[in-house]
Amino acid sequence: MTEYALEVKGLTKTIGKNKRIVNDASFQVQHGEIFGLLGPNGAGKTSTIRMIVGLIRKTEGKVIINGKDLDEAGQLCKTDIGAIIENPSFYDHMSGYKNLQQYARMARTNITDERLREVVDLVKLNNAIHDKVKTYSLGMKQRLGVAQAILHKPSVLILDEPTNGLDPQGIRDLRDYLKILTEQGISSLVSSHLLSEMQLMCDRVAIMEHGKIIDISHISELNIQRDEVNLVSFTVSSLEKAKEVLANSTSGIEIVEAENESVTLSMSYENIPKINQLFVKNDIDVFAIESAKTSLEDRFLQLTAVGKKAEE
Amino acid sequence: MLSLLKNEWIKLWTKKQPWIFVGLIIVFTLLFTLMYYSFEANTALDSDEWQMQLEQEIEQEREILQSEDASEWEKDFAEMIIEENTAYLEGGINPRQFNNLIYMNDTLLGVASFITLFSVIVASSIVSSEMNTGTIKQLVIRPYERWQFLVSKFITVVLFSIVLIVTLFVTNYILGLILFDTASWNTAMIERSFEGAMVETTAANLIFSKIGLYTLNMLVFVVISFSLSTLFRSQALAVGVGIFALFATTMSQALNFLLADTAWYKFVIIPHLSLTEYVVHDTIIEGVTLPFSLAVLAVYVIILLGLATVYFQKKDIAY
Ligand SMILES: Nc1ncnc2c1ncn2[C@@H]1O[C@H](COP(=O)(O)OP(=O)(O)OP(=O)(O)O)[C@@H](O)[C@H]1O
Ligand SMILES: [Mg+2]
Numbered sequence: 001m002t003e004y005a006l007e008v009k010g011l012t013k014t015i016g017k018n019k020r021i022v023n024d025a026s027f028q029v030q031h032g033e034i035f036g037l038l039g040p041n042g043a044g045k046t047s048t049i050r051m052i053v054g055l056i057r058k059t060e061g062k063v064i065i066n067g068k069d070l071d072e073a074g075q076l077c078k079t080d081i082g083a084i085i086e087n088p089s090f091y092d093h094m095s096g097y098k099n100l101q102q103y104a105r106m107a108r109t110n111i112t113d114e115r116l117r118e119v120v121d122l123v124k125l126n127n128a129i130h131d132k133v134k135t136y137s138l139g140m141k142q143r144l145g146v147a148q149a150i151l152h153k154p155s156v157l158i159l160d161e162p163t164n165g166l167d168p169q170g171i172r173d174l175r176d177y178l179k180i181l182t183e184q185g186i187s188s189l190v191s192s193h194l195l196s197e198m199q200l201m202c203d204r205v206a207i208m209e210h211g212k213i214i215d216i217s218h219i220s221e222l223n224i225q226r227d228e229v230n231l232v233s234f235t236v237s238s239l240e241k242a243k244e245v246l247a248n249s250t251s252g253i254e255i256v257e258a259e260n261e262s263v264t265l266s267m268s269y270e271n272i273p274k275i276n277q278l279f280v281k282n283d284i285d286v287f288a289i290e291s292a293k294t295s296l297e298d299r300f301l302q303l304t305a306v307g308k309k310a311e312e
Numbered sequence: 313m314l315s316l317l318k319n320e321w322i323k324l325w326t327k328k329q330p331w332i333f334v335g336l337i338i339v340f341t342l343l344f345t346l347m348y349y350s351f352e353a354n355t356a357l358d359s360d361e362w363q364m365q366l367e368q369e370i371e372q373e374r375e376i377l378q379s380e381d382a383s384e385w386e387k388d389f390a391e392m393i394i395e396e397n398t399a400y401l402e403g404g405i406n407p408r409q410f411n412n413l414i415y416m417n418d419t420l421l422g423v424a425s426f427i428t429l430f431s432v433i434v435a436s437s438i439v440s441s442e443m444n445t446g447t448i449k450q451l452v453i454r455p456y457e458r459w460q461f462l463v464s465k466f467i468t469v470v471l472f473s474i475v476l477i478v479t480l481f482v483t484n485y486i487l488g489l490i491l492f493d494t495a496s497w498n499t500a501m502i503e504r505s506f507e508g509a510m511v512e513t514t515a516a517n518l519i520f521s522k523i524g525l526y527t528l529n530m531l532v533f534v535v536i537s538f539s540l541s542t543l544f545r546s547q548a549l550a551v552g553v554g555i556f557a558l559f560a561t562t563m564s565q566a567l568n569f570l571l572a573d574t575a576w577y578k579f580v581i582i583p584h585l586s587l588t589e590y591v592v593h594d595t596i597i598e599g600v601t602l603p604f605s606l607a608v609l610a611v612y613v614i615i616l617l618g619l620a621t622v623y624f625q626k627k628d629i630a631y
Contacts, residue, residue: 050628054452078453081453088450089447093326094323103454105318106315106456108455148450
């Protein structure tokens with residue numbers, strides 16, 4: 001088995017004279033891994049993916065799929081790939097099933113009717129699969145998009161904003177079948193600008209901005225760490241009193257925000273019980289304590305210019 | 313590759329449009345035939361009378377030739393009629409007789425312009441519509457070369473236009489059998505052009521060379537609109553240019569007359585877009601014969617398809 005399912009080296013796309021929409025991007029997706037590509041709108045995620053699947057030509061760099069170079073063995077590489085690029089489009093005047101049959105015919109392996117039904121089952125489109133695609137909702141099209149991507153059992157799945165248009169149940173389903181596919185050894189590259197999703201779905205995440213990969217980390221590294229500073233909000237009976245108590249205490253804890261009956265504090269995890277005690281002692285009722293589990297978001301905002309602007 | 317072709321064929325016929333086009337060809341053929349039947353069939357003459365009538369006409373025209381107040385134009389016309397009638401008499405062909413093949417020869421190309429129009433519309437949309445809806449991206453990420461998609465689409469359009477031609481031919485033939493007497497394919501026939509040029513040949517020869525040349529001609533229009541719509545991603549533009557070219561051919565007679573002396577005109581595509589002229593003419597401009605026209609068209613076709621293929625092979629698909 002090759003080292004990586006997908007390897008991208010120094011990928012660059014220049015448009016016009018000097019507009020670099022993807023700038024020297026490199027990352028590797030391991031076998032059986034779900035790798036996230038996270039970035040704000042216009043970061044260059046779709047452009048990166050378009051180069052990987054050969055929709056647009058790369059200005060520089062290499063794409064290697066299961067050890068095969070895209071430039072040298074394009075068709076072999078494409079046999080290994082299943083993809084959704086931005087919103088999938090279909091032949092509106094045909095049924096979902098007829099659309100899938102089109103893609104089945106283009107596969108290099110024989111795709112049986114059972115396989116088609118199996119995939120339709122997996123994406124839960126059984127009831128609508130024989131209706132014309134023009135009657136589908138956005139979410140149904142997205143599911144059909146997933147279906148056409150996994151139909152031929154690709155070993156590398158590339159999904160650009162796959163949750164776009166899906167309802168919470170749909171997102172959950174997507175996550176679930178991604179997990180199932182991963183267990184079968186399929187590797188995935190998933191792009192999104194939604195941090196919370198990436199956190200739940202991916203093993204590793206690359207953060208992209210202005211065409212550059214600025215960070216690659218394991219999700220576990222990004223998740224809450226005990227001594228790290230977090231945002232915690234307390235919903236209390238009296239905001240005024242709470243502020244006063246905090247000001248008089250020696251904890252040195254900073255109030256980030258105080259409105260709508262809740263104070264948001266920047267503090268470490270360990271101090272939560274202490275502050276709670278402090279409030280209770282001073283006759284302040286505490287109705288809720290919420291830790292904003294936004295470490296990935298924090299990281300993201302810290303790393304990207306969007307965050308920098310917000311801080312200023 | 314065969315599966316790509318199958319896909320294209322299915323995609324085409326699951327739309328309503330091609331069925332409507334086939335239906336329209338049938339309807340137009342019917343209408344055209346009815347018109348022809350009601351006007352022309354009245355002038356039919358009995359088998360005994362026709363020779364007499366032709367001879368009478370020749371006599372009348374001779375008188376015109378001899379009379380002194382007849383104009384130059386009238387005399388030319390009289391000469392033409394005499395020449396024609398003599399040819400009919402010598403060939404033993406009754407020009408006022410009706411049979412299914414004469415009907416076919418007269419009407420077959422009557423609605424053929426619609427075939428070109430419909431083929432041009434399909435050719436212009438088969439690539440550009442997939443670019444506009446974005447379905448193209450789900451095609452080119454499959455394990456095929458891009459040119460293979462283009463080739464299968466092109467073949468599909470060509471097959472579609474052949475379906476239209478066959479529809480026309482079959483409808484026309486059946487109507488002929490119903491409405492007229494059945495004649496042998498070997499029946500002698502005379503074909504005249506506007507200027508009076510004449511050829512005498514068999515029905516089969518005449519009808520099949522007409523439809524063959526027409527088909528070749530139509531394929532050139534298909535190539536033009538297919539290539540342009542691929543290059544410019546615009547169906548409207550491609551249909552527009554296709555229709556413009558179609559009109560240009562109706563004016564080509566005039567252009568041929570005006571520009572025949574220039575050295576470059578015979579290398580322009582326009583005079584070669586009326587190939588059916590070759591049914592009655594050996595040359596359409598001096599020195600321009602059928603092989604020459606075909607060679608010129610082949611060069612244009614190769615350039616257009618080549619450009620479209622190279623462009624499509626390389627272009628960034630970002631929509
Ligand atoms: N064909 C093109 N011509 C010019 N600029 C382009 C083209 N395609 C993309 N861009 C630019 O490249 C940048 C990256 O676009 P891209 O679609 O890759 O971003 P993205 O990360 O996928 O964003 P989103 O989250 O909105 O989908 C954008 O600034 C965009 O304006
Ligand atoms: Mg995008």
